[in-house]
Amino acid sequence: RMEGFGSYTLLSGTEYRGRLWDGMFHGKGELVLPRNGGYRALWDRGVPTQGKYTFTDGLEYDEEKWHYCDGYDRRFYTEICSGFKPPGIPHFTNLDPPRIIPEGCYDCGDGFYNPKTRVVVDYKRKFLRNADNDEHEWILRTCRKAWDITTEHEPKP
DSSP: OOOEEEEEEOTTSOEEEEEEETTEEEEEEEEEETTTEEEEEEEETTEEEEEEEEOTTSOBOOSTTOOTTSSSOOOOHHHHHHOOOOTTOOOOSSSSSOOOOOTTOEEOSSSEEETTTTEEEOTTSOEEEEOOHHHHHHHHHHSEEOOSSOOOOOOOO
């Protein structure tokens, strides 16, 4: 069994970096999730005893003091850190500038979704999965879509 300091990559692409004991995470270590941040923790025989999840943009999750996107304050994390953009300049995502979505597709959080093929690809266009009926309906109902028609802003005379 694995012991000492090392790294271990799961089939999902998640990588553990840290101490191992008798084949288990034990001591200081971090789970690095592809495209989704990481979880740094103190492990005891495979179970985290203390830990903190950090998103890819640097936002740290705190279960007791979590106020981000809670219904009262709907700002993106970049808006909390840097303030609002001037009026008239939309802020659609936490990324600034937001990702450009391919024509006819949706941005579903971990990649782009094409409703015609029902395929989700990551942001580098690598295949992730085929969407089932529930995911298909959820994406169409809630996710940001590429514009079908572009309009130019016309200033008032």
